[in-house]
Amino acid sequence: MDKILFVDVIKRDASNTIFEHLGIMYLQAALQRSGYESEMISTRFDSERTLYQKVKTGTYGMVALSVMQIDAPRAIHIAQELRRRGFKGYILLGGHWATFHPEEILRNHPEVDFVLTGESDFAIVQLVEALSMGSTTRLDQVSGLGYRSDKGYRLNPHTAVPNDLNLLPFPLRNQYSDLLRQQGHALSVSGSRGCFAHCTFCDIVTFHRKIRVKPYRSRTNENICDEIEQLGVDKIEFVDDQFIDFGEAGKERAYAFADEIERRKLKITFAVLARVDTIDRDVMKRLHQVGLRHCLLGIEAISRDDLKVLGKHITPEASREAIKILDEVGVEGIISMLIVNPYSTFETVRENLEFLAEVRPYLKENKHTVSINTMKIFSGTPIHTRLAHEKRLTGNYLGFNYKRNNGYAVLVELYVDLWLNGLRLTWGHFVEWAKKGIHALKPINAMGGPPATAGQFPNTH
Ligand code: B12
Ligand code: SF4
Known part of the structure; x- marks a missing residue:
């Protein structure tokens, strides 16, 4: 062929x-x-x-x-x-x-x-x-x-899947790798595949379950460092969903990775994605010593109601602690937030937005950044199944969406969208604007709760 x-x-x-x-x-x-x-x-x-x-x-x-x-x-x-x-x-x-x-x-x-x-x-x-x-x-x-x-x-069934990632050849670098290299950007490395957690908005677990591989497979640190050595660059972006595995085994692997980097005298800086509950002060300190500079933290929400909906199994306290640890050890956190989900209320959105105000000092001093999104519905996710069960799922395989619970939910989301797109209306002004413009969305008066004040939150876009 x-x-x-x-x-x-x-x-x-x-x-x-x-x-x-x-x-x-x-x-x-x-x-x-x-x-x-x-x-x-x-x-x-x-x-x-x-x-x-x-x-x-x-x-x-x-x-x-x-x-x-x-x-x-x-x-x-x-x-x-x-x-x-x-x-x-x-x-x-x-x-x-x-x-x-x-x-x-x-x-x-x-x-x-x-x-x-x-x-x-x-x-x-x-x-x-x-x-x-x-x-x-x-x-x-x-x-x-x-x-x-x-x-x-x-x-056909999945009869040939990569159970042992060490046996795979290293990714074939191409013209875009060269471009990124020339422009001083990081090149990507995948040290593991899969994840142990069960966040309801994410398809990683079902994706791997479908092909009947272990939920989490990792390469040896030697194999990963061989690839880094071969790349010969000084900036690496790890794309692992969970760079640090849970528990003691995860910590040991992270320490061993740091030792291997040091043993080979690799002079790199690197970025990782991590769950809040894998952020340990000593591990982070050690990884920082060998080049860890950025960590995308999947906090997603600070509201306890939201955390339940998202199936994060983390607490707001653990998230705040993780942010503090990163700050202390000198790693820039990229705080990932899902401000709105299909079960959001004004209260949950307000809590999330207030949290952004809370972390603003870090942003101002360029210690951390924030990545804000509203929840998108992906096939294979528990939230997709839940919405389908509740007959709220709309669209089809080419793209899913969901019916908002009421006009109020539409308003809250619209407010956040406008806010994210730079139109920082106060909630009060927004309601006035909405009353004039959107007659169909009636239950505006049922809002309750104090207004979220614009300008109070960091400009993340
Ligand atoms: C790095 C990354 C990015 C990078 C680069 C994307 C890329 N594809 O390289 C960037 C930053 C651009 C990105 C952006 C986004 N991403 Co992203 N990203 C990832 C991440 C963390 C790693 C990708 C990776 O390198 N994986 C390692 C490789 C080896 O695995 P793989 O990509 O799955 O490839 C294997 C198979 O899928 C398959 N395969 C892949 N391509 C092809 C093609 C053919 C022809 C065949 C036969 C097979 C095949 O074989 C590969 C080898 O085994 C994944 C999570 C993950 N673990 O995969 C999320 C992920 C892919 N991203 C996701 C999302 C949602 C996004 C965003 C929408 C986020 C956002 N809110 O903006 C945007 C979308 C951008 C857009 N499309 O406009 C979702 C996708 C969910 C879905 N069902 O589509 C994922 C799975 C994360 C998650 N669980 O939610 N992303
Ligand atoms: S969002 Fe992250 S932590 Fe949660 S299941 Fe997906 S990959 Fe794992």
């Missing part, structure tokens, strides 16, 4: 474009190891037009799109546009969104030939091997493959 072109379909103006796409780069490395050629184009860095031009002028046997749920309509549009422009090769979809919707994709979108579900490090090679033999009879042996057969839609 001719070369494979992988496409990272994230939009160019997406919030954060300065990451490598490790998912694709792992698949490219697996293909290279088996002697197959591939390339990658990212619509984060190049335009969609460049992608079509590349497909037109190159000789590609397959275009393979990596799709997160938020980009589903865009991925389908790209697949359709490729066909409209005469691309005759195979079109394959993979990644998080594709994993949860292989059947809907194949039934509704004839332009797509195959869907690979789950981690496809082995499956991609099996698929390309099967197709290279010029026969589709071996498709039933490709792990996690969704496809159309004479008997209709088929989805």
Whole structure:
């Protein structure tokens, strides 16, 4: 089969474009190891037009799109546009969104030939091997493959999944890695896959459960440091959902990682993602000594009611303590917050916004930053199931949303949206504005609670 072109379909103006796409780069490395050629184009860095031009002028046997749920309509549009422009090769979809919707994709979108579900490090090679033999009879042996057969839609079981991450080749670096390197940005490393927690808004656990791998697998520190050494850069961004594993085992692994960095005299700074309940003062101190400089903390909410809805299993006290520890040891925290969820009340939103005011001193002194979002509903998450059960889920596999409980919920969310977009109305002014503008949303008077004052909160965008 001719070369494979992988496409990272994230939009160019997406919030954060300065990451490598490790998912694709792992698949490219697996293909290279088996002697197959591939390339990658990212619509984060190049335009969609460049992608079509590349497909037109190159000789590609397959275009393979990596799709997160938020980009589903865009991925389908790209697949359709490729066909409209005469691309005759195979079109394959993979990644998080594709994993949860292989059947809907194949039934509704004839332009797509195959869907690979789950981690496809082995499956991609099996698929390309099967197709290279010029026969589709071996498709039933490709792990996690969704496809159309004479008997209709088929989805194969996951028979080949990477249980031991040390056996995978290192991700294949590409033109974007070079660009990031030149611009002084960090390169990405994945030291583990999966997570032990069960946050209701996150699909990581179900994603891994679907493919029947352990909920959390990690590489050895030696293997990780071999990759860092090979990269030869001084800034690393770890993309692990949970850089520090729970409990004593997690601490030991973190200490051993620090020792390994030191033993090899690696001069790096690095960033990690962590849960609040894995932030330990001594561990952080040690990691800081060997280069830890940024830590994205999944606090998400400070309201206890919200924390229950989100299934975070953390307390507001633990979150405040974690922020303090990071400050003390000199690690910049990126405080991730989900200000609004489908069960928000004025009270919970107010608590969350007040928390932002509370951490403002850290932001002012550039010690920490805040990343604020409202909850999006992803397939495979417990919150998705709950909303469906309550008949509040709207939309379809191309994008989900939820019915707001009442006009008041709409107002609260609109207020937060405007606030996040820079229109800092006081709650009182906002209500006046809403009364004039939105007659349909009646229960404005049922609000209660003190108004959240604008200007009091940090400007995070
Ligand atoms: C780094 C990262 C980013 C980076 C880079 C994204 C990227 N894809 O490289 C940036 C900062 C850009 C980003 C942005 C966002 N992200 Co993000 N991100 C991650 C993170 C932490 C790591 C990704 C990674 O490198 N994983 C390691 C690799 C090895 O795994 P992988 O990507 O899953 O790839 C494997 C399989 O999925 C599959 N595969 C992947 N692509 C393809 C393609 C083909 C053709 C095939 C066959 C297979 C295949 O095979 C790969 C190898 O095993 C993940 C969490 C996670 N653990 O994956 C979230 C995650 C992917 N992000 C997520 C979200 C929600 C977002 C945002 C919406 C956040 C926001 N509120 O803004 C934005 C969306 C941006 C946009 N699309 O416009 C969700 C996606 C949920 C979903 N169902 O879509 C995740 C899973 C986190 C979570 N649990 O909520 N993100
Ligand atoms: S949000 Fe983070 S901590 Fe929670 S389940 Fe997902 S990856 Fe794990």
